[in-house]
Amino acid sequence: MPAKDTAASSTPLSGADLWSSSLASHVPFLIARARALMVRRCNQALRPLGLNVRTFSLLWLTTEPVPATQRELSDFLDLDPSQVVALIDDLEAQGLVERRANPADRRARQTVATEKGRRLCGTAQAAVDRATEEVFAGLTKGEQAQLTSLLLGINRQKPSRA
Amino acid sequence: MPAKDTAASSTPLSGADLWSSSLASHVPFLIARARALMVRRCNQALRPLGLNVRTFSLLWLTTEPVPATQRELSDFLDLDPSQVVALIDDLEAQGLVERRANPADRRARQTVATEKGRRLCGTAQAAVDRATEEVFAGLTKGEQAQLTSLLLGINRQKPSRA
DNA sequence: GACAACCATTGACAATCTCAACGAATCTCA
DNA sequence: TGAGATTCGTTGAGATTGTCAATGGTTGTC
Numbered sequence: 001m002p003a004k005d006t007a008a009s010s011t012p013l014s015g016a017d018l019w020s021s022s023l024a025s026h027v028p029f030l031i032a033r034a035r036a037l038m039v040r041r042c043n044q045a046l047r048p049l050g051l052n053v054r055t056f057s058l059l060w061l062t063t064e065p066v067p068a069t070q071r072e073l074s075d076f077l078d079l080d081p082s083q084v085v086a087l088i089d090d091l092e093a094q095g096l097v098e099r100r101a102n103p104a105d106r107r108a109r110q111t112v113a114t115e116k117g118r119r120l121c122g123t124a125q126a127a128v129d130r131a132t133e134e135v136f137a138g139l140t141k142g143e144q145a146q147l148t149s150l151l152l153g154i155n156r157q158k159p160s161r162a
Numbered sequence: 163m164p165a166k167d168t169a170a171s172s173t174p175l176s177g178a179d180l181w182s183s184s185l186a187s188h189v190p191f192l193i194a195r196a197r198a199l200m201v202r203r204c205n206q207a208l209r210p211l212g213l214n215v216r217t218f219s220l221l222w223l224t225t226e227p228v229p230a231t232q233r234e235l236s237d238f239l240d241l242d243p244s245q246v247v248a249l250i251d252d253l254e255a256q257g258l259v260e261r262r263a264n265p266a267d268r269r270a271r272q273t274v275a276t277e278k279g280r281r282l283c284g285t286a287q288a289a290v291d292r293a294t295e296e297v298f299a300g301l302t303k304g305e306q307a308q309l310t311s312l313l314l315g316i317n318r319q320k321p322s323r324a
Numbered sequence: 325g326a327c328a329a330c331c332a333t334t335g336a337c338a339a340t341c342t343c344a345a346c347g348a349a350t351c352t353c354a
Numbered sequence: 355t356g357a358g359a360t361t362c363g364t365t366g367a368g369a370t371t372g373t374c375a376a377t378g379g380t381t382g383t384c
Contacts, residue, residue, distance in 0.1 A: 016230035018238040019318065023222045027306070028200045028215060028294060030313035035197040036240050036372095037316065038190045053190060054340090060185045068178035071362060076180040078198050080342065085364055107349045107362040132190060138315045144189070147312045151192035153300045154199065156181065216371090233331060242373065247333055269331040269380045 038135050045131040049124050050094060054079075056128065058087050059113060059121050062097050067110035069102065096120060200297050207293040211286050212256060216241075218290065220249050221275060221283050224259050229272035231264065258282060 023029055043052045051059065057077060061068060068076070074084040088111055091097040096117035102108040113121060136144050185191055205214045213221065219239060223230060230238070236246045250273055253259040258279035264270040275283060298306050 016226070016228040016234055018223060018226070018230055018234060021223060021226045023219060025310055025314065026222075027298075027310055027313065028204050028290065029219055030310065030317055031193065031197045031200055032215070033240050034313050034316045035193045038193055042190055052339095053194070057185060057191055060188075061180060061183060064178070064180070064183045066178040068180055069362075070364095072178055072180060078195050079340095081363070082343090082365075083341075102362095105350070105362080109363070128190065135316060136189075138319055139312065143312055143315065146308065148187055148189055148192065150301065150305055150309045150312070151189070151196050152187065153305065154196045154297060155192055156300070214370095231331075232333095241371095243332070244334075244373090245371080264331095267331080267381070271332070 034135075038132070041131040041135055042128050045127040046124055049120060049127065051120070051124055053128075054083075055087055055091055056121075056124050058084070058111075059091055059096055059117055059124070062091075062111050062113040063118050063121050067100070067112050069105075069108040070111065071108070073111070091117070196297075200294070203293040203297055204290050207289040208286055211282060211289065213282070213286055215290075216245075217249055217253055218283075218286050220246070220273075221253055221258055221279055221286070224253075224273050224275040225280050225283050229262070229274050231267075231270040232273065233270070235273070253279070 018024065039053050042056075046052055046056055054077075058073065061073060061076070070084050070088065071081060073079075074081045077084070079087075088097060088099065092099065095114060097111050097113050100110045100112055102110050139147070180186065201215055204218075208214055208218055216239075220235065223235060223238070232246050232250065233243060235241075236243045239246070241249075250259060250261065254261065257276060259273050259275050262272045262274055264272050301309070
């Protein structure tokens with residue numbers, strides 16, 4: 001019986017141990033790989049809910065008290081504005097978020113989660129947390145916090161802003 | 163005069179500070195964002211050389227002393243085997259790598275960098291290192307080493323393997 | 325020698341990224 | 355006030371990437 005469960009391969013075939021290569025400790029490579037792992041696990045956890053990591057992140061942001069414009073969302077999520085349009089279309093079609101007029105600027109719009117969206121977001125957060133813990137199996141809680149802090153240091157490079 | 167230099171936006175428009183949202187400290191999000199930053203910078207640095215992060219990583223591995231099979235490369239790079247085929251095709255067309263027969267197993271093939279490939283890889287490594295340092299501007303050398311170590315902990319989850 | 329498993333490859337398809345352009349609304353500044 | 359530049363959301367196209375199924379050639383098993 002062919003056990004096609006996770007991904008634990010077996011026979012190494014040739015004696016090339018790539019984890020001892022110099023690339024294996026190269027940060028861009030490690031980040032890309034960790035992200036791929038993370039995204040796969042999270043998407044897998046979110047699929048039953050009709051979400052993926054991108055719609056999930058967006059939905060999460062729409063539950064914040066101060067509604068953001070789509071421009072702010074695309075900046076923060078590091079996505080092209082056109083992608084945000086499609087993602088919100090998706091969420092809106094599912095009745096999870098609403099586009100509201102922005103009283104201060106009629107060009108911009110506020111995207112706010114519906115009650116249904118908030119409930120689903122909570123469920124999704126729990127699912128993603130479980131998936132994340134699996135990926136973090138090799139790290140202690142302290143190390144996870146350390147990683148969060150370091151990644152924040154990379155991302156929060158707001159050059160100006162007094 | 164419209165200064166369209168890097169990406170340092172200005173007017174926040176609405177008062178929504180998304181960096182104070184709970185998503186901002188969520189690790190899957192932070193990893194995805196850091197990776198996007200890193201990939202963009204590195205690709206930008208590699209473009210003049212005719213490479214990108216993926217062909218570069220692959221080229222790097224082919225300079226290792228023990229040549230790996232394509233299956234091993236795809237496992238290590240976390241890519242589908244079919245993608246590795248296309249990437250090697252690309253590198254081979256540029257005369258950077260060679261596909262050689264595997265004496266031990268005629269199904270498998272060894273992919274080895276040519277002399278031209280090795281030279282370019284060296285240049286590319288220097289370019290990528292510079293790009294990486296920019297992204298790491300907010301981190302000390304010690305923190306960078308810490309990050310490397312933590313990411314290794316996530317990636318090196320070989321379940322079995324005595 | 326039949327049969328399962330494996331490697332590289334091809335092809336198809338969805339998802340994602342990137343860029344250019346447009347109408348509507350706002351801002352700037354003379 | 356009003357012309358021109360800028361911003362917002364949106365649409366559309368095209369390249370890149372991610373995922374999956376199937377195939378010919380090869381190897382290992384029994």
